Amino acid sequence: xxxxxLVGRSRSAPDEPTPPAAADAFLGDPAGNAAxxxxxxxxxxxxxxxxxxxxxxxxxxxxxxxxERIDELTVFPDEGDxxxxxxxxxxxxxxxxxxxxxxxxCVAHLHCPPAIPALAAELLLSGTNQSLDSFDQAPxxxxxxxxxxxxxxxxxxxxxxADGVFTxxxxxxxxxxxxxxxxxxxxxxxxxxxxxxxxxxxxxDLRLCCSxxxxxxxxxxxxxxxxxxxxxVTVPTDDERRIDLEALDETLARLESEGRHPFALVGTAGxxxxxxxxxxxxxxxxAAERDLWFHADAAYGGACAISDRLRPKLAGIDRAxxxxxxxxxxxxxxxxxxAFLLRDGDRYRFLERNATYLNPERDDAAGVPNLVSKSTxxxxxxxxxxxxxxxxxxxxxGVADCVEYVCDLADAVxxxxxxxxxxxxxxxxxxxxxxxxxxxxxxxxxxxxxGVDERPEPVSTAAxxxxxxxxxxxxxxDGEVVLAxxxxxxxxxxxxxxxxxxxxxxxxxxxLQAVIDYGETIERDxxxxxxx
Numbered sequence: 001x002x003x004x005x006l007v008g009r010s011r012s013a014p015d016e017p018t019p020p021a022a023a024d025a026f027l028g029d030p031a032g033n034a035a036x037x038x039x040x041x042x043x044x045x046x047x048x049x050x051x052x053x054x055x056x057x058x059x060x061x062x063x064x065x066x067x068e069r070i071d072e073l074t075v076f077p078d079e080g081d082x083x084x085x086x087x088x089x090x091x092x093x094x095x096x097x098x099x100x101x102x103x104x105x106c107v108a109h110l111h112c113p114p115a116i117p118a119l120a121a122e123l124l125l126s127g128t129n130q131s132l133d134s135f136d137q138a139p140x141x142x143x144x145x146x147x148x149x150x151x152x153x154x155x156x157x158x159x160x161x162a163d164g165v166f167t168x169x170x171x172x173x174x175x176x177x178x179x180x181x182x183x184x185x186x187x188x189x190x191x192x193x194x195x196x197x198x199x200x201x202x203x204x205d206l207r208l209c210c211s212x213x214x215x216x217x218x219x220x221x222x223x224x225x226x227x228x229x230x231x232x233v234t235v236p237t238d239d240e241r242r243i244d245l246e247a248l249d250e251t252l253a254r255l256e257s258e259g260r261h262p263f264a265l266v267g268t269a270g271x272x273x274x275x276x277x278x279x280x281x282x283x284x285x286x287a288a289e290r291d292l293w294f295h296a297d298a299a300y301g302g303a304c305a306i307s308d309r310l311r312p313k314l315a316g317i318d319r320a321x322x323x324x325x326x327x328x329x330x331x332x333x334x335x336x337x338x339a340f341l342l343r344d345g346d347r348y349r350f351l352e353r354n355a356t357y358l359n360p361e362r363d364d365a366a367g368v369p370n371l372v373s374k375s376t377x378x379x380x381x382x383x384x385x386x387x388x389x390x391x392x393x394x395x396x397x398g399v400a401d402c403v404e405y406v407c408d409l410a411d412a413v414x415x416x417x418x419x420x421x422x423x424x425x426x427x428x429x430x431x432x433x434x435x436x437x438x439x440x441x442x443x444x445x446x447x448x449x450x451g452v453d454e455r456p457e458p459v460s461t462a463a464x465x466x467x468x469x470x471x472x473x474x475x476x477x478d479g480e481v482v483l484a485x486x487x488x489x490x491x492x493x494x495x496x497x498x499x500x501x502x503x504x505x506x507x508x509x510x511x512l513q514a515v516i517d518y519g520e521t522i523e524r525d526x527x528x529x530x531x532x
Contacts, residue, residue: 027127039083040123046087050095057106060479061097069093099482104500104507108484110272110300112499115332117393118386122334125382132166132380133372134358142369145384152325152339155305157318163345165374166383168336170299171217173324176340176351176376178208178221178264180322181293183350185263188291195350199226207255209233210266211243211278215297218266233262241276241427243267243283252290264293269314270301273486273495275410275431277301281316288319296320299338301431303330307400310407313430321347327387330403330432330499337383348374402501406432409498413508422516426488432498435488438519440467465492471518481511 026032070093080086099106102113114122130138132145145166153162167173185206186192192200206227210218212234219229235251238244255262265287267278280296287294296317302325304310305317317323323341327333342348352373354361359370372378391399410429417425417436424442426435441459468485469492475481484495494515496508 036127042084042087046091046095050091050098051100051102053096054100054103056479057100057103057482058476058479059097060477062477066097102500102502104503105481105511106500107496107498107503107508107511108482109497110326110329110499111497112329112332113502114328114334115390115394117390118333121386121389124389125385128382130382132382133375133378134370135363135368138382141382141385142371144388145371145382146369148384148388149339149341153341156302156314156323156325156341158341158343161345162341162343163348163374164339164341165371166380167324167338167340167375168377169328169338170215170297170324170326171220172376173299173326173338173340174215174217174266174295174297175221175224177293177295177322177324178218178266179225179376180342180347180350181208181264181295182206182225182227184293184347185261187350189261189263195353202261203227205260207231207233207260207262208264208266209235209248209251209255209262211235211237211268211271213237213241213243213271213274213276214266214268215272215299218297237276240430241271241274243278245279245282245286248283248286252286262290262292264295267294267296267320268301269296269298269304269317270431272300273433273435273488274427275300275429275433276427277313277430279316280314280320284316284319287321293322294320296323298323299326300329302326303399303403304431306331306396307403309404310400319343327383330406331387331390331399332402332499333383333386333390337386351376405501406498406503409503409505409508410434410496412505413496413498413512416505416509416512420512420516422519423512426493434496434498435486435493436496437464437468437488437491437493438471438515440464440519440523461491467519467522468492468494470522471515474518474522475514481514483511483515 024031024035027036073089073093099111101111125141128141130141132138132141135142149164149166150162153164165176167176183194186194186200186203190200190202194200203226208218208222208227208231210232214234219232222231223229233251233255236244236247252262265283267280267283269277269280284294286292298305298314298317301313302323304313321343323343325339325341327337327339328335331337354364354373358372358378359368363370371380407429410432414425414429414434417423417434421442422439424437424439426437440463472483472485472494475483484497486493486495496511498508
């Protein structure tokens with residue numbers, strides 16, 4: 001360029017904007033890089049210190065106290081403080097009252113302790129800040145995501161031509177599956193392009209079927225898809241909390257006789273409460289017989305695919321039209337990290353669109369990977385890096401060992417529950433979730449109060465509800481154990497959700513003993529026994 005061009009102009013023109021002082025808080029030059037190194041070191045120390053000073057999975061602070069204290073923090077101060085001071089505040093007011101998912105006593109939800117290789121990947125992907133909507137924003141990231149998706153399709157025995165995309169988790173994956181199912185059905189059955197023309201008149205009769213134990217996101221998706229939650233027809237479960245096939249057949253026959261249009265069948269591979277896995281092979285048969293879209297919600301149980309021993313639990317999942325799997329559950333990734341897999345990648349045509357500034361049609365013709373057309377989101381994080389780094393660091397067998405261990409641990413603690421008269425096992429574990437309850441009518445205080453060796457007659461459901469809810473609440477308030485709560489057959493129950501490969505059977509025996517101790521104390525102090 002000549003001296004008359006832009007480059008030839010003076011750097012010190014009077015109207016030259018001057019970078020703000022805060023520009024030093026960004027990567028890209030020696031000062032910014034040094035500031036980043038210092039910030040990461042300080043943040044790491046803050047996190048590790050919070051672990052070192054912790055006693056149990058939670059401090060026990062109630063929500064009102066937290067709100068009162070945190071409301072005093074300034075969110076938009078005019079002038080900033082040194083990062084060290086800000087992180088000190090975060091450590092004292094946020095981290096100190098966070099649930100410590102790495103603690104063996106944190107056994108409530110499908111909320112895993114993230115593997116250290118995944119945390120290292122999180123650092124890389126947040127620092128590079130790639131956005132997975134267009135190739136020119138995330139070149140290597142886009143290609144690597146496609147590569148990881150292909151490997152996931154192979155993992156679930158999908159055929160050539162399968163495709164997929166990373167999602168924020170099961171909610172998004174289930175929505176994607178049912179969105180494509182609806183649009184595919186409307187196109188093939190009613191010759192209606194929903195993307196351009198909207199729902200057909202027959203949409204009021206569209207129905208999707210799932211078990212009564214399926215995740216609530218089936219109903220949520222039906223709402224978001226304009227069908228309404230009433231479009232979801234739940235089918236009773238069998239004694240193993242799986243969808244009852246005979247009841248399903250009756251349901252499908254009834255819907256058809258009523259002139260309804262069942263368009264999708266959702267099979268759950270790992271229900272939230274019980275870890276139950278529906279008979280996927282039989283569901284695939286029924287979907288094929290009636291030309292339904294078969295979506296497998298494998299957010300929880302999909303991790304069985306990584307284990308040669310557990311893999312048979314997923315028999316038939318390769319026949320699903322779509323699969324949702326979460327890596328931030330039993331694959332030990334930081335939130336959020338899920339994937340949606342599509343058996344026939346050509347069916348993405350029901351979702352895709354082109355924007356000239358992101359993914360023009362000429363890019364499609366050239367095979368440029370602009371992944372925005374596979375997702376309901378535009379901006380997406382490079383989450384595929386996390387499982388890539390984790391599996392390459394730990395190996396497939398390393399991750400499988402962790403999955404198998406927590407499933408074996410569930411079986412072991414279920415045996416302990418069966419052996420304890422004051423506890424009742426609600427269902428045999430299918431994966432790593434164990435649902436049980438404290439029974440005040442079987443406890444030692446109940447027998448002593450009755451003055452007999454035998455247990456007294458069963459107490460009311462209301463009494464069982466009150467005791468079990470109080471046990472969970474008081475354990476949380478004391479920070480000793482973080483248990484989940486649910487209902488089984490209309491009665492309150494407690495749940496151990498086992499994801500942590502560092503949790504031992506001894507840890508869980510201590511947790512169960514705490515449940516019994518609290519239950520007996522509640523019986524004595526609050527008089528919750530209520531004779532039937």
